[in-house]
Amino acid sequence: MIDFNLMIPDFRDIENAYQLIKNHINRTPVFSSSSINSILGCHTWFKCENFQKVGAFKFRGATHSILKLKPDEAANGVITHSSGNHAAALSLAAAVRGIPAYIIMPENAPGIKKKAVAGYGGQITFCKPTQKAREETMLKIKAETNATFIHPYDSFNVICGQGTASLELLQEHPDLDIVIAPVGGGGLLSGTAAYIKGKNPKIKVYGAEPQNADDAYRSLIDKKIYPSVNPQTIADGLLTSLSPLTFSTLLQHCDGILTVSESSIIKAMRMVWERMKIIIEPSSAVPVAAILEHGEKFRNKKVGVIISGGNVDLDHLPWQE
Amino acid sequence: MIDFNLMIPDFRDIENAYQLIKNHINRTPVFSSSSINSILGCHTWFKCENFQKVGAFKFRGATHSILKLKPDEAANGVITHSSGNHAAALSLAAAVRGIPAYIIMPENAPGIKKKAVAGYGGQITFCKPTQKAREETMLKIKAETNATFIHPYDSFNVICGQGTASLELLQEHPDLDIVIAPVGGGGLLSGTAAYIKGKNPKIKVYGAEPQNADDAYRSLIDKKIYPSVNPQTIADGLLTSLSPLTFSTLLQHCDGILTVSESSIIKAMRMVWERMKIIIEPSSAVPVAAILEHGEKFRNKKVGVIISGGNVDLDHLPWQE
Numbered sequence: 001m002i003d004f005n006l007m008i009p010d011f012r013d014i015e016n017a018y019q020l021i022k023n024h025i026n027r028t029p030v031f032s033s034s035s036i037n038s039i040l041g042c043h044t045w046f047k048c049e050n051f052q053k054v055g056a057f058k059f060r061g062a063t064h065s066i067l068k069l070k071p072d073e074a075a076n077g078v079i080t081h082s083s084g085n086h087a088a089a090l091s092l093a094a095a096v097r098g099i100p101a102y103i104i105m106p107e108n109a110p111g112i113k114k115k116a117v118a119g120y121g122g123q124i125t126f127c128k129p130t131q132k133a134r135e136e137t138m139l140k141i142k143a144e145t146n147a148t149f150i151h152p153y154d155s156f157n158v159i160c161g162q163g164t165a166s167l168e169l170l171q172e173h174p175d176l177d178i179v180i181a182p183v184g185g186g187g188l189l190s191g192t193a194a195y196i197k198g199k200n201p202k203i204k205v206y207g208a209e210p211q212n213a214d215d216a217y218r219s220l221i222d223k224k225i226y227p228s229v230n231p232q233t234i235a236d237g238l239l240t241s242l243s244p245l246t247f248s249t250l251l252q253h254c255d256g257i258l259t260v261s262e263s264s265i266i267k268a269m270r271m272v273w274e275r276m277k278i279i280i281e282p283s284s285a286v287p288v289a290a291i292l293e294h295g296e297k298f299r300n301k302k303v304g305v306i307i308s309g310g311n312v313d314l315d316h317l318p319w320q321e
Numbered sequence: 322m323i324d325f326n327l328m329i330p331d332f333r334d335i336e337n338a339y340q341l342i343k344n345h346i347n348r349t350p351v352f353s354s355s356s357i358n359s360i361l362g363c364h365t366w367f368k369c370e371n372f373q374k375v376g377a378f379k380f381r382g383a384t385h386s387i388l389k390l391k392p393d394e395a396a397n398g399v400i401t402h403s404s405g406n407h408a409a410a411l412s413l414a415a416a417v418r419g420i421p422a423y424i425i426m427p428e429n430a431p432g433i434k435k436k437a438v439a440g441y442g443g444q445i446t447f448c449k450p451t452q453k454a455r456e457e458t459m460l461k462i463k464a465e466t467n468a469t470f471i472h473p474y475d476s477f478n479v480i481c482g483q484g485t486a487s488l489e490l491l492q493e494h495p496d497l498d499i500v501i502a503p504v505g506g507g508g509l510l511s512g513t514a515a516y517i518k519g520k521n522p523k524i525k526v527y528g529a530e531p532q533n534a535d536d537a538y539r540s541l542i543d544k545k546i547y548p549s550v551n552p553q554t555i556a557d558g559l560l561t562s563l564s565p566l567t568f569s570t571l572l573q574h575c576d577g578i579l580t581v582s583e584s585s586i587i588k589a590m591r592m593v594w595e596r597m598k599i600i601i602e603p604s605s606a607v608p609v610a611a612i613l614e615h616g617e618k619f620r621n622k623k624v625g626v627i628i629s630g631g632n633v634d635l636d637h638l639p640w641q642e
Contacts, residue, residue, distance in 0.1 A: 029350060031372075050598045051352075270635060277371045277600040277631035310598035314591060314640065 007156055008249045011198025014163035014191060021063045021161060024096060026052050028165070030172050035275045040291045042298040045176070046272075047169040050280050050310025054120065056237075057165050057188055057308050058089035058152070064161030065150045066093045074099050079147040081127075081134040083109040084237060085309055086152035091122030102147050104138045106130075112313055153187030154243030163191025169304050170196065176203055178298065180287040181306035183207035183216045183257060184238035186246030188308060193253035206297075207250070207257040208290035210235045210265060216242050217257040220250055234318050235265055237283035237308065258297070264289035266318045279310045282318060328477055329570050332519025335484035335512060342384045342482060345417060347373050349486070351493050356596045361612045363619040366497070367593075368490040371601050371631025375441065377558075378486050378509055378629050379410035379473070385482030386471045387414045395420050400468040402448075402455040404430040405558060406630055407473035412443030423468050425459045427451075433634055474508030475564030484512025490625050491517070497524055499619065501608040502627035504528035504537045504578060505559035507567030509629060514574035527618075528571070528578040529611035531556045531586060537563050538578040541571055555639050556586055558604035558629065579618070585610035587639045600631045603639060 031046045049057035066078060077100035080090055087103045094101035103122040105114065106129035117124055127137035142149060151158065165188075166179060179196050183189040186207075193205040209216050213231035219242050228241040242250070260268075269285035272278065284307045291298050291305075352367045370378035387399060398421030401411050408424045415422035424443040426435065427450035438445055448458040463470060472479065486509075487500060500517050504510040507528075514526040530537050534552030540563050549562040563571070581589075590606035593599060605628045612619050612626070 055598060273600055273635060277376060279594055279598040279600060314594060314638070317635070317638075319635065320641075 006245050006248050008245070008252060009156060009160050009163065009191065009194040011195045013160045014167055014195045017064045017157070017160035018164040018167050020067050021060060021164065024063050024067070025060055027168060028052050030169060031276060031278065033276045036271070039271065040298065041295055042291065042301045042303050044291070044303045044305050045169070045173050046276070046305050046307050047165055048278065048307050049165055050278060050284065050307050052309070054085060054088045054092050055309050055311045056085035056089065057162055057306070058085040059093060060164050061155070061158035061161030061187060061191075062086065062089035062093040062150065063096070065155060065157040066090075066097050066099070068157050069148060073148055076145055077102060077147040078150050079138060079142050079145065080104070080150050080152065081138045082152055083113050085311060087113070087122060088116045088120055090150055091117050091120035095121040100145070100147070102141050102145060104134055104141065106134065110313070151243070153185035153190075153240070154245050156245065159187050159191045159194065159245065159249065161191070162188045163195040165306055166192045166195045166304070169306070170199060173302070173304060174200070175302060176304045177301040178204045178206065179304040179306070180206045180208055180290060182235070182238055182283050182286045182308050183209050184283070185240040186216060186242045186250055188306065189254060190246045190249035192306060194249055197253040204255045205253065206255055206290070208287035209257050209259050210238060210286060211259040211261055213238055214259045216250070217259050219247060220254065220257055223251065233265075234262060235283040235286050237281065238286065258290040258294050260286060260289040260293050264293050268292055270319055279312060280307050281309050281312050284308045284310070327566050327569050329566070329573060330477060330481050330484065330512065330515040332516045334481045335488055335516045338385045338478070338481035339485040339488050341388050342381060342485065345384050345388070346381055348489060349373050351490060352597060352599065354597050357592070360592065361619065362616055363612065363622045363624050365612070365624045365626050366490070366494050367597070367626050367628050368486055369599065369628050370486055371599060371605065371628050373630070375406060375409045375413050376630050376632045377406035377410065378483055378627070379406040380414060381485050382476070382479035382482030382508060382512070383407065383410035383414040383471065384417070386476065386478040387411075387418050387420070389478050390469060394469055397466055398423060398468040399471050400459060400463050400466065401425070401471050401473065402459045403473055404434050406632060408443060409437045409441050411471055412438050412441035416442040421466070421468070423462050423466060425455055425462065427455065431634070472564070474506035474511070474561070475566050477566065480508050480512045480515065480566065480570065482512070483509045484516040486627055487513045487516045487625075490627070491520060494623070494625060495521070496623060497625045498622040499525045499527065500625040500627070501527045501529055501611060503556070503559055503604050503607045503629050504530050505604065506561040507537060507563045507571055509627065510575060511567045511570035513627060515570055518574040525576045526574065527576055527611070529608035530578050530580050531559060531607060532580040532582055534559055535580045537571070538580050540568060541575065541578055544572065555583060556604040556607050558602065559607065579611040579615050581607055581610040581614050585614050589613055591640055600633060601628050602630050602633050605629045605631070
């Protein structure tokens with residue numbers, strides 16, 4: 001159920017976030033492709049967060065969270081447990097403010113991710129690859145450093161930051177019929193829905209999720225948070241469960257979740273690479289796959305698609321497996 | 322030696338070409354990446370012709386050539402023998418004007434290329450995979466149709482079209498120190514050099530060429546056209562030899578050719594994919610490789626890089642071989 005004590009972001013919170021972060025982030029381009037449009041049967045505009053710093057929208061929320069810290073809080077740094085784009089984003093955003101970022105990573109995280117976080121200046125502490133070890137290690141480092149924990153998505157400031165991608169999109173294309181974004185933990189989709197619905201409730205906002213990790217779809221239908229249990233999908237940015245804050249925000253603002261097959265994700269990803277010549281990660285292909293699979297909802301509509309990131313292991317592409 | 326009867330394009334010819342084609346082409350974005358700049362040790366701006374229609378700069382020259390045809394010439398269509406980006410570009414440019422494009426292709430051309438040309442509406446005639454068969458087949462179809470032959474690069478109008486990429490680049494970044502473009506047949510480099518040197522002779526213009534296909538390098542040094550004989554390079558857009566017109570244009574306007582190893586091309590291509598999240602073909606990575614290999618020429622300079630195209634077979638990436 002919705003926790004009414006939670007503070008759900010308003011579109012004005014996202015406008016304020018934008019004023020704070022806009023000089024620190026890339027204003028990413030919005031791309032359109034006539035060949036993609038003719039395949040999808042609608043008019044699409046891709047908000048290309050693959051061109052964001054660290055290659056993903058996560059830099060918006062991380063930057064906003066860090067800029068909101070008071071000087072004495074900031075001095076102790078920030079901490080998170082993550083092995084993905086949030087860890088890289090937090091490391092770089094902390095470096096920009098000149099404060100430490102403590103990153104707890106499972107010791108079996110891919111070398112490429114360790115390298116990325118270290119490259120952005122994150123101070124990594126490795127732990128056993130269990131949720132318990134992650135949290136214990138984090139509490140230990142947090143006690144030692146007094147660093148502020150920045151959750152990857154269960155955070156008002158993070159969600160407000162992620163919503164600024166939609167703010168930029170609507171600045172350029174205010175007359176969209178639909179906006180669609182991928183959903184994992186729900187930070188991006190919550191920011192998207194809160195902003196879009198606040199600015200123009202006539203625009204539909206959909207989430208897109210792999211069928212093989214459809215916890216958000218089921219959670220919003222049954223109005224209770226289902227945990228994501230060991231999901232098997234190539235969309236490796238969408239493995240996590242909704243949190244109390246993202247769940248409540250989506251219940252209030254999101255028009256529904258569309259689920260897609262793994263084969264559609266791979267097809268959509270390859271199509272975007274081939275037709276648009278941009279590198280998107282599998283998670284970013286999920287909304288494109290949703291338009292392919294649920295064409296009737298989009299026919300001839302004007303659709304904004306949030307491309308969440310472009311961090312891909314070029315040695316392991318999904319169509320080669 | 323320079324043939325003084327040849328009409329070498331002037332920067333004003335390229336300005337005129339731009340007025341003619343600008344509503345038919347994509348104005349491609351200019352991208353910059355701080356991480357690429359720190360690796361290369363200079364400030365680079367990438368003119369992204371991988372985002373041009375058909376995925377390559379070739380659409381500029383093809384469109385210009387077709388728009389310059391008189392109505393009675395145009396009605397008979399255009400013809401070329403090519404299996405690459407020029408054939409696709411000519412097919413689409415002809416379709417836009419509503420005239421036929423006859424494309425002579427060797428019967429062993431890759432399926433992906435046949436499909437691309439057919440997809441843009443080109444009328445393909447297959448021939449045996451020899452230069453003689455190509456030319457004989459072309460003359461036969463030309464005699465039957467009275468179509469106008471559009472050479473991929475030994476053509477004033479084609480070169481003027483290709484030069485418009487640099488015109489757009491200089492509009493946004495007039496204060497460059499160097500512009501670098503790949504060289505195969507020399508159409509792109511000729512248009513680049515003719516435009517840049519005409520507008521601002523202080524800007525250096527370099528070509529970049531694979532060591533394994535260094536005929537342009539040798540041709541400009543010895544001031545005679547060396548044919549490109551069975552070159553072995555992954556930069557499959559740069560296999561051809563200079564022509565009388567491109568040779569003469571480059572002798573007059575180009576500051577030199579920088580050659581690069583195959584391993585540098587692969588390294589540069591992968592670096593651009595990973596850091597900039599854009600798909601560039603191996604030929605486009607050659608100028609980036611030249612900055613890697615010849616760093617001293619570029620140190621701390623402001624460098625425009627012409628990214629020629631993004632047509633890659635995603636099933637066969639060079640770092641997987």
